[in-house]
Amino acid sequence: MRNSDVVIIGGGIIGCSTAWQLAKKGKSVIILERNDVLSGAAGATDGVVGYHTKKPGQQMELAIQSIRMFDTLEEELGEPIEYGKCAGGMQPVEDKMQWDILSGIVEEQCRSGVDIRMISAEEARRIEPQLSENIYGALYSPTGGKINPLKLTLAYFHAAKRLGAEFIGRSEVTGFVIEDGVCKGVRTRDEEYRAGAVVNCCGAWAGKVAALAGLSLPIRPRKGQLAVTEPVGPFMKATIQCARYNVIKFRPETITDENILRYGSSLSIEQQEDGAMIIGGTREFADYEEENTFAAIDTMIKRAARFFPLLENVSVIRFFSGFRPYTPDGMPLLGPVSRLPGFYMAAGHEGDGIALSPVTGKLMAEYIADGKPTYNIDAFSPDRFLSEPSA
Numbered sequence: 001m002r003n004s005d006v007v008i009i010g011g012g013i014i015g016c017s018t019a020w021q022l023a024k025k026g027k028s029v030i031i032l033e034r035n036d037v038l039s040g041a042a043g044a045t046d047g048v049v050g051y052h053t054k055k056p057g058q059q060m061e062l063a064i065q066s067i068r069m070f071d072t073l074e075e076e077l078g079e080p081i082e083y084g085k086c087a088g089g090m091q092p093v094e095d096k097m098q099w100d101i102l103s104g105i106v107e108e109q110c111r112s113g114v115d116i117r118m119i120s121a122e123e124a125r126r127i128e129p130q131l132s133e134n135i136y137g138a139l140y141s142p143t144g145g146k147i148n149p150l151k152l153t154l155a156y157f158h159a160a161k162r163l164g165a166e167f168i169g170r171s172e173v174t175g176f177v178i179e180d181g182v183c184k185g186v187r188t189r190d191e192e193y194r195a196g197a198v199v200n201c202c203g204a205w206a207g208k209v210a211a212l213a214g215l216s217l218p219i220r221p222r223k224g225q226l227a228v229t230e231p232v233g234p235f236m237k238a239t240i241q242c243a244r245y246n247v248i249k250f251r252p253e254t255i256t257d258e259n260i261l262r263y264g265s266s267l268s269i270e271q272q273e274d275g276a277m278i279i280g281g282t283r284e285f286a287d288y289e290e291e292n293t294f295a296a297i298d299t300m301i302k303r304a305a306r307f308f309p310l311l312e313n314v315s316v317i318r319f320f321s322g323f324r325p326y327t328p329d330g331m332p333l334l335g336p337v338s339r340l341p342g343f344y345m346a347a348g349h350e351g352d353g354i355a356l357s358p359v360t361g362k363l364m365a366e367y368i369a370d371g372k373p374t375y376n377i378d379a380f381s382p383d384r385f386l387s388e389p390s391a
């Protein structure tokens with residue numbers, strides 16, 4: 001049997017960020033990961049750190065707290081994370097209907113004081129000259145940025161380890177130690193780990209892991225497929241999604257095409273520091289099916305060429321996929337579960353977990369170490385999905 005102040009289940013970006021923040025507060029931490037760091041969504045993702053893809057209201061407010069933290073993160077973590085602060089985020093719009101929908105969402109988002117605007121097609125092409133002439137206009141968020149998610153996850157991981165956190169890979173949590181209604185630890189096949197607090201940071205698998213503790217939480221995998229091109233010269237600065245990305249995310253009821261809905265097909269595209277373009281944009285419910293599918297990749301590549309015609313001549317060199325941790329209300333589950341003292345959730349960030357990783361780790365560490373976070377996150381409580389057990 002092993003003992004520590006905190007056991008974190010899941011060594012993805014949320015688990016590593018939480019471990020680092022807890023270690024900074026002097027807590028002894030063990031991270032149990034069934035595979036290795038980066039084997040989940042954090043290793044199969046883009047790195048958009050922007051405001052314009054965030055749900056207006058509480059999620060936007062959380063994003064503002066989190067994105068502010070990126071300004072000093074590289075220095076604090078002590079290794080490069082490739083934060084491109086001035087990149088901006090853009091969503092080219094195809095027609096008046098998309099323009100009207102996005103304008104409405106932008107109006108709501110701007111109530112939080114963020115700078116997101118609708119701009120003309122000419123203005124959009126001045127910012128990103130490779131954009132097709134065949135667009136109606138664009139959403140533009142000049143203060144959004146991008147990050148290298150692999151480097152960021154590893155930076156949290158290394159910083160946590162330097163402060164004494166212990167990482168145990170190839171250790172799948174298979175059960176919980178629950179005594180008198182209190183969570184006292186977890187079990188793997190080989191060992192029992194006891195702790196004052198157990199944090200479920202299992203991303204798209206967090207619902208399955210919570211079920212091992214008798215909790216039914218509606219976190220499901222939402223698959224995203226990605227294609228990577230050969231490196232090209234400087235091509236774009238902003239992170240780009242087509243307008244349909246936000247339309248599907250916030251107003252899915254306005255989409256009537258079954259195929260678009262099935263794949264959640266839109267376009268997301270950004271250029272990495274090495275010159276390669278990462279092209280994605282599917283949001284599929286396909287259980288835990290990892291395979292890349294021709295239909296999805298074909299749609300994504302065609303949409304990339306529709307908005308950036310020069311990409312027709314660029315070769316795609318590899319594909320992969322990842323699972324976003326989807327929740328029905330689009331908000332993560334953060335904080336303690338009242339029904340099971342000692343058990344905490346930090347999961348369900350869907351397509352925003354990279355951007356929300358700094359603040360998630362900080363607030364979770366405050367909850368666990370200080371009893372209360374400095375910023376009120378009651379709206380994200382896992383309890384919202386749990387009805388009281390019947391007497």
Ligand SMILES: Cc1cc2nc3c(=O)[nH]c(=O)nc-3n(C[C@H](O)[C@H](O)[C@H](O)COP(=O)(O)OP(=O)(O)OC[C@H]3O[C@@H](n4cnc5c(N)ncnc54)[C@H](O)[C@@H]3O)c2cc1C
Pocket residue numbers: 009010011012013014015032033034035036037038039040041042043044045046047048049171172173174201202203204205209223224225226280321322323324325346347348349350351352353354355356
């Ligand atoms: C295609 C795609 C594009 C995305 N683009 C962006 C973006 O641009 N910006 C952004 O902010 N976010 C983006 N995201 C979302 C982001 O990647 C996720 O929200 C984030 O990675 C979730 O992190 P996590 O640590 O919660 O989960 P994960 O990184 O999935 O980590 C969970 C870990 O738990 C482990 N685990 C599971 N079960 C157990 C168990 N029983 N015992 C021990 N360990 C276990 C897994 O092996 C895994 O390593 C994207 C995601 C995808 C798929």
